[in-house]
Amino acid sequence: MNCRACHLVDEPLDTSSGGMRTYTDFARRSPVPVREDGATVAPRNSPPLVNATLPRAGGLLLHFDAEFPTTADLIKPTFAGRNFCWLPGESAQAISHLAKIIREDDGSGPLASDFGKLPYYVVLTGTDPSIPGEFRIPEPFRVSVATATDAEIFNAVANLVSACTEGLVFSQDETGPSICPPTMCSWGKTACRGLLPGRRAGLPIAGDYSR
């Protein structure tokens, strides 16, 4: 299980009735992994994440029942919770499991091959001179995997994913957040150029939605 199993982007492009998503899925309620509690779906579907964590008047509240006040508060229980297959009371096991993956990954997975075939422990430790500049994570996000506790590794991964989630924003102009396709999509910039004049002409902005 991983975040992108529910928060989809280009995975469904070739699926019939699929298409590009902004980290959301097509379900009424997102499927969860099978466990003995019999649950098959989350309470809701996975909402879009682009612009979801922007600061806003009145403060940030995540999940539609306002469960979490910050992205970091949401990530840890997500990693150690039912969406990742863990039942109540299993957080310690979830933390150890995540730390084990970071320690034992050897960079041979298909995803790693797109990112220099670097094992997680090398990238997260961040000091190996062979790490290309584009994959070297900033010091505040690093953790010395060889000496860190399970909890320290878990927290470092949560911090990194939190920063990554908060980095999911639509293109912005000088007046702030706008309604545009995601910056990471090749078609985004072209479509965005078309949308910006419309926004200036009075289309809704983030503040309108957070009232």
Ligand code: HEC
């Ligand atoms: C099994 C599916 C599933 C997985 C895996 C999953 N999510 Fe979600 N996510 C959801 C659902 C469903 C919601 C809506 C929850 C609600 O509103 O109660 C959600 C909501 C969110 C929100 C809140 C958005 C908002 O506008 O309130 C964020 C942020 C988020 N997820 C990030 C993540 C991250 C980061 C991960 C990986 C660590 C992750 N999710 C893993 C299903 C999933």
